[in-house]
Amino acid sequence: MATEVLADDRALRTGRRERALAQMEKHDLDVLVLGRQANVRYVSGAPQLWVAGTRPFGPTCVVIRETGAIHLLSTWDEGVPGDIPHENLYGIAWNPINTISVLKGINGAADAKRVGTDALSPGFAQLLPVAFPNAELVDGELAMRAARRIKTSEEVVSLREAIRVAEVGLAAAVAELRPGISEKSLAGVLLEAMAAGGVSTPSTQDAAWVTSREHPWRRASDDGIVRAGDLVAFSAGVLDGGYTGEVGRTWPVGELNGAGDLYRRWDALWDRLHEACQPGAPAIDLLTAYQAAGEELPPMPIARGLGLGFDPPVVSQHLPATAAEERLEPGMVLAVTGYVWQSGVGAVFGREAVLITPDGPEVLTSSPSWQA
Amino acid sequence: MTSPTSFLAEPSSALDIPETPDLDRMRRETGARLRSAMADRGVDALILLGNNSVVYATGVSWPLGDAGLSYVERPVAVVLADDPHPHLFLPFREGAASESGLPADHLHGPVYLEFDEGVENFARVLLDLIPAAALIAVDELTGAMRRAQDRLFRSGRPADAAQIVGAAKLIKTPDELACMRTACRITDTAMVDVQAALAPGIRQIDLSASFMRRAFELGAMASMLEPIWQVMPKYKADGVWTTHGDLALPLLTTERELAAGDVLWTDVSITYQGYCSDFGRTWIVGQDPTPRQQAQFHKWREILTAVLDVTQAGTTIAELGRTATKANGGARPWLPHFYLGHSIGVNAAETPMIGTDLGDEFDENFVLEPGMVMVLEPVVWEEGTGGYRSEEIVVITEEGWIPLTNYPYHPYGD
Numbered sequence: 001m002a003t004e005v006l007a008d009d010r011a012l013r014t015g016r017r018e019r020a021l022a023q024m025e026k027h028d029l030d031v032l033v034l035g036r037q038a039n040v041r042y043v044s045g046a047p048q049l050w051v052a053g054t055r056p057f058g059p060t061c062v063v064i065r066e067t068g069a070i071h072l073l074s075t076w077d078e079g080v081p082g083d084i085p086h087e088n089l090y091g092i093a094w095n096p097i098n099t100i101s102v103l104k105g106i107n108g109a110a111d112a113k114r115v116g117t118d119a120l121s122p123g124f125a126q127l128l129p130v131a132f133p134n135a136e137l138v139d140g141e142l143a144m145r146a147a148r149r150i151k152t153s154e155e156v157v158s159l160r161e162a163i164r165v166a167e168v169g170l171a172a173a174v175a176e177l178r179p180g181i182s183e184k185s186l187a188g189v190l191l192e193a194m195a196a197g198g199v200s201t202p203s204t205q206d207a208a209w210v211t212s213r214e215h216p217w218r219r220a221s222d223d224g225i226v227r228a229g230d231l232v233a234f235s236a237g238v239l240d241g242g243y244t245g246e247v248g249r250t251w252p253v254g255e256l257n258g259a260g261d262l263y264r265r266w267d268a269l270w271d272r273l274h275e276a277c278q279p280g281a282p283a284i285d286l287l288t289a290y291q292a293a294g295e296e297l298p299p300m301p302i303a304r305g306l307g308l309g310f311d312p313p314v315v316s317q318h319l320p321a322t323a324a325e326e327r328l329e330p331g332m333v334l335a336v337t338g339y340v341w342q343s344g345v346g347a348v349f350g351r352e353a354v355l356i357t358p359d360g361p362e363v364l365t366s367s368p369s370w371q372a
Numbered sequence: 373m374t375s376p377t378s379f380l381a382e383p384s385s386a387l388d389i390p391e392t393p394d395l396d397r398m399r400r401e402t403g404a405r406l407r408s409a410m411a412d413r414g415v416d417a418l419i420l421l422g423n424n425s426v427v428y429a430t431g432v433s434w435p436l437g438d439a440g441l442s443y444v445e446r447p448v449a450v451v452l453a454d455d456p457h458p459h460l461f462l463p464f465r466e467g468a469a470s471e472s473g474l475p476a477d478h479l480h481g482p483v484y485l486e487f488d489e490g491v492e493n494f495a496r497v498l499l500d501l502i503p504a505a506a507l508i509a510v511d512e513l514t515g516a517m518r519r520a521q522d523r524l525f526r527s528g529r530p531a532d533a534a535q536i537v538g539a540a541k542l543i544k545t546p547d548e549l550a551c552m553r554t555a556c557r558i559t560d561t562a563m564v565d566v567q568a569a570l571a572p573g574i575r576q577i578d579l580s581a582s583f584m585r586r587a588f589e590l591g592a593m594a595s596m597l598e599p600i601w602q603v604m605p606k607y608k609a610d611g612v613w614t615t616h617g618d619l620a621l622p623l624l625t626t627e628r629e630l631a632a633g634d635v636l637w638t639d640v641s642i643t644y645q646g647y648c649s650d651f652g653r654t655w656i657v658g659q660d661p662t663p664r665q666q667a668q669f670h671k672w673r674e675i676l677t678a679v680l681d682v683t684q685a686g687t688t689i690a691e692l693g694r695t696a697t698k699a700n701g702g703a704r705p706w707l708p709h710f711y712l713g714h715s716i717g718v719n720a721a722e723t724p725m726i727g728t729d730l731g732d733e734f735d736e737n738f739v740l741e742p743g744m745v746m747v748l749e750p751v752v753w754e755e756g757t758g759g760y761r762s763e764e765i766v767v768i769t770e771e772g773w774i775p776l777t778n779y780p781y782h783p784y785g786d
Contacts, residue, residue, distance in 0.1 A: 002626060002627065003626050003627050003628040003629070004626060004628070005623065005624045005626060036439065036440070036443065037438075037439050037440060038439070038440040047624060049597060049598065049622060049624065050438070050597060050598040051439070051596065051597045051720070052436035052437065052438070052594050052595060052596045052597065053422075053423035053424060053436035053437070053439060053442055053596075054421070054422055054423045054439050054442045054443055054446060054512075055422075055439055056422055056511065056512065056534060057512055074615075075614050075615050075616065075620065075709045076612045076613060076614045076615070076620035076623070077612060077613045077614075078612040078620065078623055078624075079624065086613065086615075089615055090615065091614075091615040091616060091708075091709050092709040092710075093729050094711075094725055094728040094729055094730050095728070095729045095730045095731065098729050118515075119443075119512055119513065119514055119515070120512070120513045120518065121511060121512055121513070121532065121534060122509070122510060122513075122529075122530055122531060122532040122533075123532045123534065123535075125513070138518075139515030139516075139518055139519065140515070141486075141514065141515040142515055182589075184588045184589065184591060184592070185588065185589050187435075187588045188584060188585040188586070188587070188588030188589045189585065191581075191584040191585065191588060191595070192581045192582065192584050192585035193581075195577055195578075195580045195581035195584055196577070196578065196581040198577060198627055200577060200580035200581070200584070200598045200599060200625055201438070201598050202437070202438070202595070203437055203438040203440070203441055204435070204437040204438070204441070205435035205436065205437060205593075205594045205595065206434065206435045206437065207435075217464055237437070237438070237441075239438050239440075244438065244440060244441065298464065299463070299464040299481065299482065300445070300463065300464035301444075301445065304444065308440060309438065309439065309440015309441060309443065310440055310441050310443060310444040310445075310486075314444055314484065314486070314487070316482075316484065318481065318482060318483075318484060318490065318493070319484055319487055319489050319490060320489075321489050322487050322488075322489045322490075
């Protein structure tokens with residue numbers, strides 16, 4: 001982060017826009033109307049105010065394929081790249097009719113035949129035809145997802161930096177781990193360290209929790225207090241320059257019977273997960289890695305793409321057909337989760353960022369792990 | 373937004389805010405409000421994807437994450453008109469702390485509505501939950517949901533759930549107010565330390581770091597927006613370009629070092645049990661206000677006092693806007709892209725907004741009722757001063773209002 005609000009670097013911007021325009025062509029979209037922050041950042045290169053949680057759909061950014069013009073919801077030009085001129089900025093409106101009339105006036109709106117949106121609400125499903133009277137409204141998220149799934153080299157640089165900041169946060173929180181501290185205080189330490197490192201936009205605020213001895217994945221602690229003998233999971237995530245950097249680790253509090261065996265199980269699982277991260281491999285190999293290691297699949301996705309928000313592939317036991325169809329490709333960056341649990345001991349959770357290269361996996365995370 | 377919904381049972385007095393919220397009672401009462409709003413519009417089932425709507429409808433809360441990840445790993449709620457309990461589809465961990473309030477047969481595993489496979493799985497569950505003829509409202513449609521509309525919405529095109537949830541949220545139950553008051557107390561307490569550290573040489577981002585640490589230590593569940601410490605220009609012409617020619621707000625925090633005399637407009641929000649606080653104050657770095665700056669604060673206070681004097685159940689929000697404008701000598705004391713005030717709840721800004729491009733008719737038709745909450749945030753500006761802006765949150769009562777915020781105006785006043 002700098003001392004000014006800056007647009008994303010030109011090479012980063014243009015590489016992403018080219019990918020987005022290529023996918024618009026492939027999906028036969030004349031116009032994209034984007035409301036999701038990740039997509040808006042991807043094509044515009046303009047930082048936006050971070051607000052926690054999902055946002056309702058609204059037309060925040062409009063991309064015209066024929067001209068490559070980008071129109072952006074922004075009441076000011078700070079952080080807006082010079083290739084989006086002032087006349088393409090439209091201000092915050094509370095009345096959607098006013099937003100629609102802006103969209104209607106955009107050059108190319110009147111003759112667009114296919115308009116993709118990255119999500120939709122029933123309200124805007126009714127209003128958008130006013131702005132695009134000759135268009136069929138279709139899903140535009142598939143095109144954006146296809147653009148986002150493979151990272152440009154500039155994006156990988158951004159991801160490495162985001163991961164570095166997340167690891168600073170994780171280390172600060174692990175250093176404070178002791179009996180009597182609360183999960184929330186650990187979260188506070190972690191978020192403070194990431195902000196001091198320049199990033200006040202977390203990708204997750206669910207930063208630390210005592211793992212359960214009784215249940216494979218529920219919360220253990222009613223009062224949120226860490227006690228001797230607990231296994232405490234840490235999940236650090238930032239949004240740095242729009243990119244999600246993540247790392248996860250689990251640390252024991254003092255002496256703990258059975259911890260050594262459980263960490264060895266995690267290491268054995270991780271070896272198989274790492275081996276599954278090969279270019280050309282089906283994503284479902286990550287699910288079978290759990291079975292091969294004899295570990296239960298956890299309820300969360302065990303891998304998902306890292307980028308601006310979530311990217312494909314998302315590998316979950318609930319989406320086996322999706323994982324079977326998806327192949328890993330060079331330029332994908334994945335957050336891969338290893339999770340093992342032992343009754344009476346607790347869970348060991350670890351999350352690594354992995355870049356798929358033509359030669360195999362490169363692990364981008366380097367936070368230390370507890371060693372027996 | 374239409375007029376507030378009718379409700380099934382008279383809520384307890386807004387003045388009677390419990391010290392500790394009863395979360396089971398809160399969910400019962402908000403659930404009743406929601407189903408009443410559904411009945412007003414003839415809607416039989418709600419499918420809710422938006423994080424804030426799920427919090428409202430189910431009473432579960434969790435530390436909200438970034439939107440990008442939240443689209444793929446998010447709880448989904450299904451509310452039926454004739455069932456007091458919502459159905460909840462819950463990803464790992466999220467909401468795990470408070471899931472106990474729902475019967476086991478209403479808790480489901482995660483659904484992944486970004487993917488065709490996930491939507492097909494969801495549609496199969498809905499077959500058993502929602503009758504074919506039921507009128508369904510939904511707040512968001514993913515691309516995969518749009519491709520499967522005939523399976524998800526068997527009776528035809530879905531209605532807009534945002535209108536229904538919005539109507540239900542207008543009036544807060546006493547337990548919701550208790551959550552918000554706690555969120556405000558956490559915020560106000562954390563800010564004492566942040567403001568004490570304010571000095572020339574500190575970076576904007578250091579203020580964010582210190583606020584996050586203290587707020588979480590004091591029990592915050594999540595930060596709702598990146599903390600804002602905007603350095604105001606002395607003159608509008610020195611500020612960044614805007615579409616309307618007036619001031620920009622909010623501008624993002626950087627590693628910029630603050631200098632003596634910088635005028636900061638601050639804005640933060642956190643949640644407690646899913647309910648938001650809102651904090652806004654004007655600070656000056658390392659200096660006392662000049663007489664002209666002090667006069668800005670006095671003008672702001674005059675405006676706020678005038679507005680609060682007319683704030684009570686039965687007043688329209690147009691009246692609040694007119695009163696503020698009159699107290700400001702005829703000019704609207706808010707920025708063209710914002711408002712004199714807004715409501716707050718599970719979202720940091722909720723309907724109604726006062727004085728926006730929704731127009732005078734909206735404001736004239738919106739009548740305050742007991743249990744509504746308003747964040748009032750007039751802005752005063754005189755060239756050369758950096759202006760003054762602060763926020764106060766009040767609950768509307770029959771006779772007037774009661775405050776949820778309590779933070780001094782240092783260095784301008786007490």
